Amino acid sequence: MNTHSASSKIGLRGIIIIFSLLAVGCAGGGGGQANLSPTPPPTPAPPPAAPTAADYETHEYNIQYGLGQMNVSHAYAAGAFGAGTTVAVIDSGIDDSYTELAGQVSPNSISIWEQQGGTLGSLTHGHGTFIGAVIAARRNDTEAHGVAPETTLLDIRVDRGVENPNIPGSSYPLYTETDFALAIDYAVSQGVNIISLSIARPPSAYEHNGTAIYAALRRAVDAGIIITIGTANYSAGTPLADRIIGDFLPASFADDPLMNGQIVVVPALNSSDTITDFSARAGVLSNFAISAAGEDIFIGLDANTRRLVRGVSFSGPHIAGALALLIGAFPNLEGVDALNLLYDTARDLGAPGVDDVYGHGVPDLMAAFTPQGQTELKLANGTISVSIDELMAGPSGAFGDWAWNSGLYNDAVFKDSYDRVFSLRGWMNQHRPGLTAQSSFENAANLSRSPTRTVALPNNASLSIRHPVETPRIYRQFDEEMGRTTAAISFHQSIGDLEIAAGRGFAAPAPVPAAGLSVLSQTAFSGAAAGYASHDNWQAIKLDRAGWQLGIRASGSTQVGFQALSLTRRMGDQVFGLEVGKSAEQDTALGSFVGNRLGNRSGSQNSFQAAVWSGALPSGWTGGARVEFVTTNMSLSEHIQIDETPMASAWTLAAHRPLFGGQFGLTVNQPLRIEQGAISSQVAVGVDEDWNLVYETRSGKLAPSGREIGLEAAYQWSLFGGADASIATRYAVNSGHIADNEDEVSLWFGLRSRR
Numbered sequence: 143m144n145t146h147s148a149s150s151k152i153g154l155r156g157i158i159i160i161f162s163l164l165a166v167g168c169a170g171g172g173g174g175q176a177n178l179s180p181t182p183p184p185t186p187a188p189p190p191a192a193p194t195a196a197d198y199e200t201h202e203y204n205i206q207y208g209l210g211q212m213n214v215s216h217a218y219a220a221g222a223f224g225a226g227t228t229v230a231v232i233d234s235g236i237d238d239s240y241t242e243l244a245g246q247v248s249p250n251s252i253s254i255w256e257q258q259g260g261t262l263g264s265l266t267h268g269h270g271t272f273i274g275a276v277i278a279a280r281r282n283d284t285e286a287h288g289v290a291p292e293t294t295l296l297d298i299r300v301d302r303g304v305e306n307p308n309i310p311g312s313s314y315p316l317y318t319e320t321d322f323a324l325a326i327d328y329a330v331s332q333g334v335n336i337i338s339l340s341i342a343r344p345p346s347a348y349e350h351n352g353t354a355i356y357a358a359l360r361r362a363v364d365a366g367i368i369i370t371i372g373t374a375n376y377s378a379g380t381p382l383a384d385r386i387i388g389d390f391l392p393a394s395f396a397d398d399p400l401m402n403g404q405i406v407v408v409p410a411l412n413s414s415d416t417i418t419d420f421s422a423r424a425g426v427l428s429n430f431a432i433s434a435a436g437e438d439i440f441i442g443l444d445a446n447t448r449r450l451v452r453g454v455s456f457s458g459p460h461i462a463g464a465l466a467l468l469i470g471a472f473p474n475l476e477g478v479d480a481l482n483l484l485y486d487t488a489r490d491l492g493a494p495g496v497d498d499v500y501g502h503g504v505p506d507l508m509a510a511f512t513p514q515g516q517t518e519l520k521l522a523n524g525t526i527s528v529s530i531d532e533l534m535a536g537p538s539g540a541f542g543d544w545a546w547n548s549g550l551y552n553d554a555v556f557k558d559s560y561d562r563v564f565s566l567r568g569w570m571n572q573h574r575p576g577l578t579a580q581s582s583f584e585n586a587a588n589l590s591r592s593p594t595r596t597v598a599l600p601n602n603a604s605l606s607i608r609h610p611v612e613t614p615r616i617y618r619q620f621d622e623e624m625g626r627t628t629a630a631i632s633f634h635q636s637i638g639d640l641e642i643a644a645g646r647g648f649a650a651p652a653p654v655p656a657a658g659l660s661v662l663s664q665t666a667f668s669g670a671a672a673g674y675a676s677h678d679n680w681q682a683i684k685l686d687r688a689g690w691q692l693g694i695r696a697s698g699s700t701q702v703g704f705q706a707l708s709l710t711r712r713m714g715d716q717v718f719g720l721e722v723g724k725s726a727e728q729d730t731a732l733g734s735f736v737g738n739r740l741g742n743r744s745g746s747q748n749s750f751q752a753a754v755w756s757g758a759l760p761s762g763w764t765g766g767a768r769v770e771f772v773t774t775n776m777s778l779s780e781h782i783q784i785d786e787t788p789m790a791s792a793w794t795l796a797a798h799r800p801l802f803g804g805q806f807g808l809t810v811n812q813p814l815r816i817e818q819g820a821i822s823s824q825v826a827v828g829v830d831e832d833w834n835l836v837y838e839t840r841s842g843k844l845a846p847s848g849r850e851i852g853l854e855a856a857y858q859w860s861l862f863g864g865a866d867a868s869i870a871t872r873y874a875v876n877s878g879h880i881a882d883n884e885d886e887v888s889l890w891f892g893l894r895s896r897r
């Protein structure tokens with residue numbers, strides 16, 4: 143009466159060899175009992191994009207290794223180029239007569255000295271122009287392009303066009319502290335998002351002690367501006383330990399609590415992700431540091447003006463550009479949030495974690511553009527939250543890919559822990575269901591590996607025991623889900639017209655015996671009832687009188703309670719009958735975690751009706767069939783309306799016969815599948831100007847997109863020395879009830895030696 147032919151032999155030690163021949167994708171059915179086991183949520187994955195990141199990795203992109211080093215192409219693929227942001231470059235002026243900078247510089251750009259009525263000297267210095275190019279050179283298929291090619295540069299020239307008298311013969315321009323502070327105040331007045339400073343010198347080299355700059359930076363911080371500072375250059379070969387950033391202004395203000403973490407210092411990397419031999423290390427400012435490219439930076443201003451430059455002057459602007467991409471893409475992000483996001487998602491370099499060389503590491507914009515922390519879809523005006531991971535968990539059982547198929551979540555949006563709004567569409571595409579897991583294999587293999595003994599007892603009774611075997615890791619979770627970590631036991635006894643049975647494990651006997659020798663379909667004349675009947679602690683009783691059989695079977699576990707009543711009629715060698723029953727599931731509906739996608743772990747009350755047949759056929763065949771219909775009443779949140787009660791179907795048609803000394807079987811089946819059912823719910827579809835979610839009422843069907851039909855052929859025979867062999871193959875279309883899944887072929891070979 144055991145429903146699993148592979149484990150019903152007496153006194154056998156199970157050795158199972160599984161070959162899976164995969165025509166396409168992976169094998170497995172998702173049918174039968176496997177339907178009743180939950181699907182663990184997959185690991186969240188980054189969003190896809192059309193066009194893809196690779197489409198942006200052009201020659202113009204790749205020539206600047208600092209872009210790839212930060213995975214900037216993933217920001218572009220998400221549509222982020224820095225548009226709508228402004229980066230102030232307080233430096234030696236940006237010459238926008240070069241084609242690469244034409245149109246990139248704000249008309250509000252000024253010279254601080256001229257603004258004060260001064261006259262610029264004749265000294266010009268390309269430094270500011272280079273900074274501007276690193277941030278925002280045009281994406282125009284020539285030369286390089288900046289990190290944020292659509293940000294606006296606010297050029298604030300702060301030098302006076304004369305050489306710094308403290309560094310005679312250097313051609314290094316003179317800045318004064320007063321001019322510097324005025325420049326910062328001007329940037330604040332223009333409402334910029336970021337100030338890029340690449341002017342770090344020892345205080346002695348300046349005409350200032352930092353007091354006025356400090357006060358101006360405080361005003362910038364209060365205005366929400368982020369200040370990026372390339373750290374200091376040392377002469378090549380200075381020992382790393384001696385390259386101390388804290389000696390330099392204004393970088394040394396970064397850890398001042400009043401700066402609110404809005405100053406970031408940027409050690410310079412080479413293309414091998416290593417600190418350059420000239421850059422200061424993060425040092426005591428490591429919590430306020432993140433690294434970026436600063437060696438062999440390609441500056442191509444036009445076809446006649448190209449050079450490679452190096453210096454911490456160029457690492458800072460990379461971070462300014464990265465921040466512009468984030469702030470431009472997520473307008474709700476405060477600057478400090480964007481900076482923290484950059485830190486939180488950085489790729490670690492050097493010693494694990496934040497360290498005193500690289501600070502937080504190097505930005506990873508792919509990660510920064512991925513939702514962070516808790517990600518939830520809020521339904522019904524925020525009263526229900528659905529974890530995105532749970533929402534995107536693989537399709538399961540009878541409901542298959544309904545969540546993808548229903549349209550309920552199309553164009554839905556969700557927020558992450560940074561309050562950023564993402565479209566769900568990308569995630570749904572990313573988690574598009576593929577072929578189902580190898581649960582059928584695991585189920586069959588697990589049962590086969592467990593040795594079973596059946597002992598005949600007096601008075602027409604028998605006792606079967608299946609010992610648990612040490613389970614390979616890949617089956618362990620499945621065992622736990624199915625409650626098979628303890629020994630299975632079943633007892634049968636015939637008393638006159640009465641047959642009684644009870645057990646823990648195995649399965650309560652079905653109204654008619656199974657046919658077809660199925661291993662891979664795992665149908666056991668499948669449907670919801672087959673799954674329930676195999677739960678722990680079952681009892682069955684059958685009364686056989688005058689050709690009529692009245693049967694009752696029941697089972698219970700912590701998750702499921704099940705009772706069924708059957709009436710069959712024997713006419714010669716044919717048996718026909720009906721079975722009706724009810725079940726209650728604690729957390730699931732027909733074994734699927736439907737409620738999780740709707741914000742709660744809801745249970746269900748189910749009722750089913752089945753027609754069964756078993757009987758002899760011509761040419762030595764023995765056949766059997768079962769058709770089952772189930773209605774499931776889910777207990778969903780009051781905010782979800784069930785418009786149409788879900789109804790599912792399952793059927794199996796099977797037969798076997800002796801062949802060449804063994805037994806040959808055929809099974810065709812449709813695993814349990816939702817045929818109808820619909821719900822409606824509110825779904826967040828956007829945000830209003832106050833950044834509150836905007837909802838829309840949606841309705842969606844619960845049925846999956848396809849219908850899995852499987853055909854299985856099986857053969858079982860005895861070998862020399864008392865070994866038994868079984869081989870089975872199953873061909874399935876629409877595996878997992880998913881319409882565009884490719885056809886699936888599975889092959890099973892099992893070998894058992896007698897003890």
Ligand SMILES: [Ca+2]
Pocket residue numbers: 202242279280281282283284285286287
């Ligand atoms: Ca360009």
Ligand SMILES: [Ca+2]
Pocket residue numbers: 490491492493494495496497500501502503
């Ligand atoms: Ca590190």
